Amino acid sequence: MNRREFMQYASLAPLAGSIPTVFANDSSQASKLSKSLQRPDRIVLMVELKGGNDGLNTLVPFEDELYHNARPNIAIKNAIPLKGDMGINPYLKSLLNLWKEGDMAWVQGVGYPEASRSHFHSADIWESGNLDGKGTEGWISKVLGTNKSDLNGIVLGDNNLGPMAGEKGRSVAMRNSKEFLRQTKYLNKESFDTDNDALGHMLNVQNQINLAAELLQDKLQNAKPSPIRFPNTTFGRRLAQVDKMITNGMHLPVYKVTLDGFDTHANQRDVHNNLMNHLGSGLTAFVKSMKHHKLWNNIMVVTYSEFGRRVRENGSFGTDHGSGSVNMVLGGAIRGGLYGKTPSLKEEDLVNGDLAHSVDFREIYTTVAQRWWKRPSPWGQQHKPVLFV
8 A cells, every 4th residue: 555545545534433344345245235225224313403502492481481581582482382381493383294293202301410511522422422421432333333234324414423433333424425435436445454553444444435435336326316305505405315315225223414503602593593494494305205205104303412502691692501402303103292391490490590401311312222223222221211202
């Protein structure tokens, strides 16, 4: 291997996690894996709301006077009622039929003890499942474990594997499939043996990337155009790529996309409403496609964010970093409804001005692991599942 080849592999290393350790020219292995992806197994789409989503303006306690008093300028006054005094942001209106059909669940008061207000630290906690944020293995990697013949998942639009990171991850991250295939076609397809650990790791990454590229090429080269139009937004285009992979037979256990921009310290109302519109319209198109292809009962969509926002608005008509928020879950096989205790907005019930949590975020992950994927929870019996599935 010459220096140019080595640098090629190094530049692509962030695109790959630890997916199956096989060589790209092992056609029998690639064929076996390709066939395994034909099954419409239970798929999870993780949607990261990056920056710290304001749960109170997403799932809104619209009849609570304390809510309106704490947010005289940014409170949502036209929330769409769901149940009791809870409603959704009106810019999520396109998803409302899912609530009526029982395909939408909201988990309230989600968080963890002594919550961090650091974007990076709290994101590490949410994605690893470790309260200290330490460790290199994501919670999904812990759940799915190792299986040398399978690829676990794909991250679209972000080089951070997040919950799929780690030695057991066997996942890849890419900006888009076309760029990934364009980059990888120039990689050396030969396999090498070496006693050098550092070089061996780099060659292993090469082999992993080649395998992922073969799978994408196999599934997408004759991909049929989608009859569903996705929004022409960054988020919409990422969802369209996930849709293309799933509907053309790449039934991986998990996909992840990110919607960025939720760090709403100033002028929050318009910014957040716009983000809710992107979220709602993008997911609406995705749901329509899954239903069209009769895959909706095999899909679970789970949103998450590194933290919530403080209860009181700040002087810039925004909200600062807080804790306690909501997670939305969508799917044709879930039990819709409101889960968890609605957080109290009384001053004496707040934690340093933040919402108190009643549901540990790992309870949601335990639900996905045990009740959706039928796998053991990484935390044993420590966290009980939320029964939305």
